[in-house]
Amino acid sequence: MRTAAMSLPGTARLPAGPSTSPPPLPGLAGAYRALEHGLDAAFGPAANPLKQLGALGFLLLWLLIASGSVLFIVLDTSAAGAYASIDALAEAPWMLGTALRGLHRYAADAFVLVMGLHILREWLLGRYRHWRRVIWWTGVPLVGLAFVSAVGGFWLNWDRLGQYSVLATAEWLDALPILAVPLSRNFLGDASLSDRLLTLFLFIHIGIPLLLVFGLWFHIQRISLAKVFPARPLAWGTLATLLVLALALPVRSQGPADLTSLPTTLALDWWLLFIHPLMDATSASTVWVLLGLAFVLLALPPFLPTAPRQPVAMVYPAHCSGCARCFDDCPYSAITMVAHTNGKPHMRLAQVRADLCASCGICAGACPSSTPFRSAEQLVTGIDMPQWPVHALRRQLVDGLHAMTGPRRLVVLGCDQGTQGRLDAPDVLHLRLVCAGALPPSFIEYALRAGADAVLVNGCREGGCAFRLGQRWTAQRLTGAREPHLRLSVPQDGWRVAWTDRGDEPALAAALQALRQHCQGATPHVSEESPR
Numbered sequence: 001m002r003t004a005a006m007s008l009p010g011t012a013r014l015p016a017g018p019s020t021s022p023p024p025l026p027g028l029a030g031a032y033r034a035l036e037h038g039l040d041a042a043f044g045p046a047a048n049p050l051k052q053l054g055a056l057g058f059l060l061l062w063l064l065i066a067s068g069s070v071l072f073i074v075l076d077t078s079a080a081g082a083y084a085s086i087d088a089l090a091e092a093p094w095m096l097g098t099a100l101r102g103l104h105r106y107a108a109d110a111f112v113l114v115m116g117l118h119i120l121r122e123w124l125l126g127r128y129r130h131w132r133r134v135i136w137w138t139g140v141p142l143v144g145l146a147f148v149s150a151v152g153g154f155w156l157n158w159d160r161l162g163q164y165s166v167l168a169t170a171e172w173l174d175a176l177p178i179l180a181v182p183l184s185r186n187f188l189g190d191a192s193l194s195d196r197l198l199t200l201f202l203f204i205h206i207g208i209p210l211l212l213v214f215g216l217w218f219h220i221q222r223i224s225l226a227k228v229f230p231a232r233p234l235a236w237g238t239l240a241t242l243l244v245l246a247l248a249l250p251v252r253s254q255g256p257a258d259l260t261s262l263p264t265t266l267a268l269d270w271w272l273l274f275i276h277p278l279m280d281a282t283s284a285s286t287v288w289v290l291l292g293l294a295f296v297l298l299a300l301p302p303f304l305p306t307a308p309r310q311p312v313a314m315v316y317p318a319h320c321s322g323c324a325r326c327f328d329d330c331p332y333s334a335i336t337m338v339a340h341t342n343g344k345p346h347m348r349l350a351q352v353r354a355d356l357c358a359s360c361g362i363c364a365g366a367c368p369s370s371t372p373f374r375s376a377e378q379l380v381t382g383i384d385m386p387q388w389p390v391h392a393l394r395r396q397l398v399d400g401l402h403a404m405t406g407p408r409r410l411v412v413l414g415c416d417q418g419t420q421g422r423l424d425a426p427d428v429l430h431l432r433l434v435c436a437g438a439l440p441p442s443f444i445e446y447a448l449r450a451g452a453d454a455v456l457v458n459g460c461r462e463g464g465c466a467f468r469l470g471q472r473w474t475a476q477r478l479t480g481a482r483e484p485h486l487r488l489s490v491p492q493d494g495w496r497v498a499w500t501d502r503g504d505e506p507a508l509a510a511a512l513q514a515l516r517q518h519c520q521g522a523t524p525h526v527s528e529e530s531p532r
């Protein structure tokens with residue numbers, strides 16, 4: 001916990017280079033970003049499926065729970081009637097049964113696909129370090145739970161495919177030296193499936209998803225405002241796609257199970273049942289080794305060497321009013337509100353959990369005492385980043401503008417996680433922040449009053465913020481939808497925004513050039529009394 005008053009932030013300037021930014025994207029990650037940007041152009045950032053993989057996974061889980069609940073109602077839970085009750089869905093009027101069964105199956109396939117893409121995306125973007133380690137690790141066991149639940153669903157049909165999956169799973173588990181009696185003996189010869197065993201199948205397919213939901217709750221506990229539903233166009237499009245697949249490629253039972261014979265020809269679901277043909281091609285022991293290695297590799301990334309962690313946000317009690325804006329805006333639930341140290345009743349104080357803090361500075365941008373118009377020679381805010389204090393940003397802004405001698409003075413307040421490199425030009429003062437969300441909106445007005453002709457605010461693309469919410473909060477603060485907001489009295493033609501990611505450097509340069517052209521012919525701005 002970090003609540004005690006610390007030494008005041010110094011007057012050291014902000015880092016001149018991109019020292020806080022992630023390393024350049026390697027080829028694979030760069031190719032992924034290009035694909036993501038292409039989908040931005042096709043669907044728009046708000047409906048880009050690659051930017052909402054987590055929310056898509058939740059949507060598919062809700063569809064699985066809803067469709068599975070209806071299937072459970074129509075399922076005959078006896079061993080003798082299970083197959084007939086599921087097979088009868090094909091005879092339901094208006095293909096409702098076919099749509100229901102297909103929706104359940106294809107949603108399961110899509111869930112596995114989206115889960116894999118989600119893991120791949122977070123790995124490519126390096127989102128497993130420091131404060132994200134626990135988030136990553138809590139996601140690893142969810143992969144196993146998802147597959148166990150999916151495989152168990154095939155057993156409830158008790159058709160030839162379900163029989164094949166049960167036998168293959170039993171033989172696979174028999175390879176473990178912990179079972180006194182082989183499980184596969186329950187399915188030999190002319191033995192019939194008992195109702196008790198079907199109840200076990202039912203528990204696996206219904207009980208495991210309950211553990212999955214509980215695990216997902218842990219997975220998102222360290223994330224504030226976690227999205228559990230994607231944007232409406234994406235949600236409706238996903239549902240429509242699954243229904244079209246369900247009707248165009250109906251899921252059918254593959255004949256009743258018969259333990260006196262082995263199935264020879266099956267339509268296998270390779271997304272969910274890949275483990276069975278893998279064991280047929282190798283051995284049960286080999287599959288155990290491969291799966292164990294896969295889970296070790298999944299858990300490994302947080303252990304990889306990485307850059308040292310930046311110092312976390314610090315609270316200065318004498319300047320904290322307890323407004324809770326930093327609490328509301330923190331992307332990782334790293335801030336809580338506690339009783340203020342001044343002892344005044346009902347007054348609160350922000351408290352930072354160091355293990356959750358992402359060092360993004362969004363809390364400093366939310367703090368009302370971060371305004372540069374305060375007359376204090378040493379600007380101290382209620383919560384700040386000790387390595388990038390708001391006072392240093394104000395000092396660098398003023399000094400930089402005073403040092404410019406050309407006819408035009410443009411200020412670019414840019415995000416260090418997005419486009420790389422500096423905009424070096426005689427008429428440009430480029431100040432980089434660790435995140436666009438770390439910018440108090442009043443700095444735009446302050447820059448204009450200090451002599452800037454125009455200000456360009458630069459952050460990551462919509463939905464692409466490295467700290468989740470920085471771009472969203474910045475956009476809302478600038479449009480007056482969120483506090484602290486930019487005052488309406490600030491001239492609209494005095495500032496613009498440019499949302500760009502790495503690889504969008506030409507777009508940022510074009511936005512700056514458009515701002516420069518906009519200022520051409522305008523009366524040069526004369527600063528008011530120079531702010532301190």
